[in-house]
Amino acid sequence: ISGAQTRTLTITGPVSENEGSYVCVAFSGSISVPSNNATLTLRKPVTSVTLARSPSDEVIENGTIVSFTATAQGSTTIDYEWYLNGNLISGPTGRTYSFVASPSRAGVYTVKARNDLNTVGVFITSNEVSLEVTQPVTNVVLTRTPADETLVPGQDVNFTAVADGDGEKTYTWMKNGQVISSGTSNTFTLNNIQTTDNGAYVCRVTSSSSPSYVDSNEVLLFVADLIRDVVASRTPSTEFLLEGTASVTFSVTSEGGGSGLNYLWRRGVVELQNSTSPTLVLNNITVADSGEYTCLVTSEEDPDGALSNAVNLTVLRAITSVSISLHSPATTVVAPGQELEFRSQVNGDATQYAWLLNGEALNVGTPVLSISAPEEPGIYQYRMVAFNPISHPEGFASDPILIEVQAP
Numbered sequence: 001i002s003g004a005q006t007r008t009l010t011i012t013g014p015v016s017e018n019e020g021s022y023v024c025v026a027f028s029g030s031i032s033v034p035s036n037n038a039t040l041t042l043r044k045p046v047t048s049v050t051l052a053r054s055p056s057d058e059v060i061e062n063g064t065i066v067s068f069t070a071t072a073q074g075s076t077t078i079d080y081e082w083y084l085n086g087n088l089i090s091g092p093t094g095r096t097y098s099f100v101a102s103p104s105r106a107g108v109y110t111v112k113a114r115n116d117l118n119t120v121g122v123f124i125t126s127n128e129v130s131l132e133v134t135q136p137v138t139n140v141v142l143t144r145t146p147a148d149e150t151l152v153p154g155q156d157v158n159f160t161a162v163a164d165g166d167g168e169k170t171y172t173w174m175k176n177g178q179v180i181s182s183g184t185s186n187t188f189t190l191n192n193i194q195t196t197d198n199g200a201y202v203c204r205v206t207s208s209s210s211p212s213y214v215d216s217n218e219v220l221l222f223v224a225d226l227i228r229d230v231v232a233s234r235t236p237s238t239e240f241l242l243e244g245t246a247s248v249t250f251s252v253t254s255e256g257g258g259s260g261l262n263y264l265w266r267r268g269v270v271e272l273q274n275s276t277s278p279t280l281v282l283n284n285i286t287v288a289d290s291g292e293y294t295c296l297v298t299s300e301e302d303p304d305g306a307l308s309n310a311v312n313l314t315v316l317r318a319i320t321s322v323s324i325s326l327h328s329p330a331t332t333v334v335a336p337g338q339e340l341e342f343r344s345q346v347n348g349d350a351t352q353y354a355w356l357l358n359g360e361a362l363n364v365g366t367p368v369l370s371i372s373a374p375e376e377p378g379i380y381q382y383r384m385v386a387f388n389p390i391s392h393p394e395g396f397a398s399d400p401i402l403i404e405v406q407a408p
Contacts, residue, residue, distance in 0.1 A: 014042055045117035046074030049126035051110065059132045060101045061209060067098040070126060072113040081112045081123065103166075106133040134209035137165035140216035142203050150224050151193060153256070159188040159201055161216055167208035175199045195225045195256075227257035227297050232308035234293070240351070242390040243286050243317045250280040250293050252308050257299035264298070267291040287349070290315045318391035319348035322398040324384045333404045334373045342369040342382055344398065350386035354395065357382060377407040 001009070011018050019042055024035040050071045060066060072078050072095070082089040082097050085107040089097075095113075099105060108130050112123035140163045151157065163169055163186070173183025176199045180188070183203075190197055203216040232252045241248060252263060265273045265280040268291050273280050278297075282289055292312050298305030326332060327341040334340065344353065344367045355362040355369045358381050362371070367384075374380055380403045385395040 011040075014040065016042060016044075018042070041075065043117060044073075044075045046072050046078055046113045046115050046124045048073045049111060049113045049124050051126035051129050053109070053129050053131065059134055062102055062133055062135050064101045065098060066101045066105075066131065067096060068109055068111070068129065070095045070111040070113060072124070074113070074115050074117070074124075076115045076117065078113050078115050083110045083112070084108070086110075101131070101133045103133050103135045106131050134166045135164065136167075136210040137163050137169065137205050137207050137214045139164050140203055140205045140214050142201070142216035142219045144201075144219050144221065150222050152224055152226050153192075153194050153228065155193050155223075157190045157193055157197075157221065159190075159203070159219065161186045161188075161203035161205065163205040163207075163214070163216075165207050165209060167210070169205055169207045172204040172206075172213075174202045174204060177202075190221075193221070193223050195223045197221060198223055224301060225256045225258050226302045227254050227261070227299060227306040229253075229255040230295070230297050230306045230308040232293065232295050232311045234311045234313065239312075240314050240316050240389050241285060243315050245285050245315075246283065248282045248285055248289075248313065250282075250295070250311060252278045252295040252297065254278075254297045254306065254308075256302070257297065257305070258301040260299055262298045262305075264296040266294050266296070285313075285315050287315045287317060289313060316349040316351070316388055316390055319346060319350060319386055319388045319396045321345075321347045322350075322384065322386045322396045324382070324398045324401060326401055326403075332402060333406060335408060336373060336375045336377065336405055338373045340369075340371050340373055340403065342371075342384070342401065343367070344384045344386070346386045346396075348386075348388060348391065348396075350388055350396075352387040354385045354387070355382070356385065359383075373403060373405050375405075377405050379404050 009022070019040055022038045022040060026033050052069050054067045054069070055064070070080055078095070080093055080095055082092045108128050110128055111126045114123045118124070140161055142159060142161050145158050146155070161171060171184060171186050173180040173188045198221055200218045200220055202218055204213045205216070206213045230252060232250060235249045235251070250265065254261070262274070262276055263278050264271060280293070290313055292310040294310050295308045296305050297308070323345045324342050327343045329338065346367070353365050353367050355364045362369070369384070381400045382403060383398055383400045385397045387393065387395045
């Protein structure tokens with residue numbers, strides 16, 4: 001120290017540059033002897049605080065040990081107060097604050113420092129240091145809509161996975177432990193479900209903050225093998241059958257229902273046969289067998305079953321005779337334009353009727369003919385033809401009735 005050559009060293013108005021360790025060396029001839037060290041430390045208030053975090057990564061994984069360290073400019077004993085999001089943290093008072101990271105500890109940290117040279121109640125606040133903590137996936141809840149225990153073919157089903165945790169998530173859907181390639185989001189939809197979709201469904205979730213995958217709860221899907229596509233038919237399949245036909249066979253086909261199918265045949269509302277046979281045979285049919293036939297197919301798995309389409313059976317009697325009569329007037333001799341009414345009698349079943357006047361067809365297709373007599377005097381022949389598509393497809397003609405129209 002220049003100029004300091006006496007046994008005393010006086011420093012007036014010491015400043016920071018004067019702080020340090022001092023030694024006095026005494027000389028006697030060629031002999032020099034150093035003194036012990038004397039340290040000069042100036043007492044200063046806290047003027048600034050710098051806060052740092054370790055590790056310094058922008059995002060910290062849940063469970064990591066985090067340490068905040070405060071570096072304060074000041075002397076003597078320094079007091080510290082730690083804050084999270086502006087709220088005082090109870091407990092830590094030293095220059096370091098360490099804990100295990102969790103989402104609840106995320107936020108903005110600051111530290112305040114002072115010593116006994118600072119104005120009473122005045123703290124110096126540090127810079128802000130943020131802590132972002134990622135939450136790994138720990139739980140995945142899987143639900144299904146509709147939630148009914150048993151579903152039926154043709155319905156649409158939606159699965160939804162809700163996972164906790166942070167970060168970008170990846171979803172893998174599995175059925176019976178096998179990966180479903182089409183499932184990559186948190187929802188998975190099955191349209192027009194069938195029994196082949198039955199199984200246990202799970203959603204496996206990973207995220208950028210999860211070291212390993214987490215599986216959801218298992219959700220079962222059961223599609224009942226319901227009876228469907230029930231189609232009834234008849235042999236012979238012609239529209240009309242003649243009474244006395246040896247046999248008529250009704251048959252039904254269906255899909256689903258499992259094993260042990262039962263078939264209930266009806267004519268209208270009348271139950272005819274309840275058995276395990278998909279066929280109904282009628283022998284020597286009569287007109288009384290005419291009607292609409294249906295079959296209700298049921299099984300133990302599908303007790304409600306499904307009803308077939310209606311199959312019509314029309315049984316006709318063969319025509320054996322056709323006659324007509326003049327109902328009014330009482331005589332076959334009439335005046336021009338007089339009203340005439342003819343009635344027919346058919347033994348058997350006719351499906352069509354045709355009236356003829358002098359061999360020419362009239363536009364009348366009913367078993368009764370109401371018509372005005374011709375205006376011109378003369379003899380007129382009336383006849384009716386009855387048609388049966390099986391016994392008489394070409395028609396069965398009655399004997400004629402002759403009407404004489406007389407001039408007034």
